[in-house]
Amino acid sequence: MKQILLSAISLDLKSKDPLHRQLFLQLREAILDGTLKAGTRLPSTRLLAKDLNVSRNTILAAFDQLMAEGYLTSRTGSGTFISDQIPDEILTKSAKKENPQKIDRHFPLSSHAAALHQKKASQVYHGGPFSPGTPELEQFPFVDWSRLLAKHWRRPKRELLTGNPIGGSRDLREALSDYLAQTRAVKSDPEQIIVLSGSQQAIHLVVRAFANPGDPILMEDPGFPGVRNTIIGAGATPIPVPVDDEGFSLEAAEKLAPEARLACIAPSHQYPLGPTMSLPRRLDLLNWAKQTDSFLLEDDYDSEYRYTGRPLSSLQGLDTDQRVIYVGSMSKVMFSGLRIGYMVVPPDLVDMFLSLRRDMDGHSPATVEPALAEFIREGHLSSHIRRMRLLYDERQQCLLKLLQDKCGDFLDVKPQESGMHLVAFLKDNIRDLDVEAKCKEDGLLLRALSRFYHGPKSRNGLIIGFAGTSKEHMPAHVDKLQQHLVTLNGGKT
Structure with missing residues (x-):
């Protein structure tokens, strides 16, 4: 028995999983697939610890977990045994090792979900060579970042543990307001900024706010797929508008959908073709929004990286009629795993967007926001960029x-x-x-x-x-x- 058991156990000292967890999983698998039968007596914890060259506490922790979940039972004076109380159907299903079979069936979907379901979702991979939008990660100032995280979480404030304001922490909104004013000429008070889990969530909120089912929404062609999918998911109709050397073509947009009341654009650096919208076209677009009582979603996803001259000012900074909802993200300037985005909304729309945000998921995580606020204020973000x-x-x-x-x-x-x-x-x-x-x-x-x-x-x-x-x-x-x-x-x- 001892030799059979030990030959099936292999603990990896380099694994991120603790040794007791590895042992627990391997023993549980052996029980479920029938390698270890009900009633089998296990070696003593001392003997097993010696043979596996680990501490006895590691063995005890694994055994305790297995007992708590009903896989092992202890008999006083006799030792530890595989439980005979595990249901047969669990053992049978586990032993078969069958892969889940795809069921060929028809199921009712909303019209919104059905529209997206028609196109097979593809896995998007990031981080490999030549992957667009993947930043350099090895040279990020992790020493400063980890110091700030440790500072705020060594003894966290109570408010970090009990929730977060709907729009994000006040400190982060203030830091973002100052940063955006200095680097992108964005005009905002901290109250106008809503912190989100990424720019995609911002796009979702804007489309949800302005689109009724069937409404036309203008988007760039070619353009960011997340915009199109969000429009379709809201039940609205995406209107692809050609992009030329000056960016989004307002002339074409007016011909394609004169009744549209929302345009989703990336004026500072159009994705994927890359043109920057000219100043005359920016002014024409702002005038169109004012005259037609429309709104503009400005996706400013990577404008910090400009190689000829200074980064151009945002479209929002030119807006005098509160028509622009500005959207930004930390994914390109820091790392996408951070999952921090934000939107700057006109003052009269703040309460409406906060209500939509609250109904979506309550608030953003409080975990990294205080560290990010200080990271920005101490100048680490600007230096890194x-x-x-x-x-x-x-x-x-x-x-x-x-x-x-x-x-x-x-x-x-x-x-x-x-x-x-x-x-x-x-x-x-x-x-x-x-x-x-x-x-x-x-x-x-x-x-x-x-x-x-x-x-x-x-x-x-x-x-x-x-x-x-x-x-x-x-x-x-x-x-x-x-x-x-x-x-x-x-x-x-």
Whole structure:
């Protein structure tokens, strides 16, 4: 018995899971799959600890958990045994090791869910080479960040443990108000800022606030898929509006949906093509909103990274009629796992948006907000952005040269004035979707440009992120891309 049991146990000292947890899971699995039968006597905790080279407390902790869940039973003077009280159906189902079978059935869905269900959801991967929107993570100032987290959670204030204001902590809203005024010329009082779990939640709130089922909502084409999905999920109708060198085309929008009362745009750095909306078009858009009693959702997702001159002022900063809802995120300037976004709303809409936010999930987590407020106030965020702006500029130039030198026969690529990715247009009949699929096999997470179009016209190209990929690794990655392009071109260079 002892040898059979020990041969099935393997504890990994490098695992993030505690040893007692590993032992508990392995013993439970052996019981459920029938390897350890009911009534089997286990070795003593001392003997097991010696053979596994762990402390006896580790064994005791695992045994205690197994006993608490009914897998083991202790008999005074006899030892510890596998319980004979585990239901047969549990043991039988576990022993079969069957994978869940997909049921072919029809089930009632709301019209909103059905619209999204028609398109198969695809897993979005982040963090790999050439992944658009992935920042450099190795050079983040984690020492400062961890110090601030420890400071606020070593002895947390009571209010951090009992909840959070609907709009987020006062300290963070004040810090964001000052930061946005200095860096983006956003005009706001702290009360106008609502802290959220990301920019996607902000988009959801804005669409929910202004769209009735069937209403047309203007969006950029190509554009961020999260905007389109949110519009569809709200039961409204997304209206793809072409993007040219000056950004969102108001002229086309007025022809496509003259009755629309909401436009979702990224004027400072359009995603994915990258143009910055010209000042005349910004003013025309603000005038259109005023004249038609409409609103503008300004998605300012990565405008901090501008490589020619200073970052441009926000559209919200030009707004004199309170028509712009400004949306920002910490995902690009810090890291996406932080899950912090925010919106700046006109004063007369604050109560309405707070009510919508409260009904969605009550409030944002209080865990990181005090640390983030101090991180901003002490200047760590601004310093990090300045360092990354220089680093990303170098990486863009490196990737640009590599693509032009090695893939110039297939790609037409030019530098971007801002952002974290390049757009490379395919010259020949190679499909960008095929390139994306081939590159994914090698772990290269570039994206097919055609995926982001929903209007009658689309372009064939690649969205290639450079911010999170080091210069040292870029040549090898570009070599792989080149090989796939040659293969997809029938072996012709």
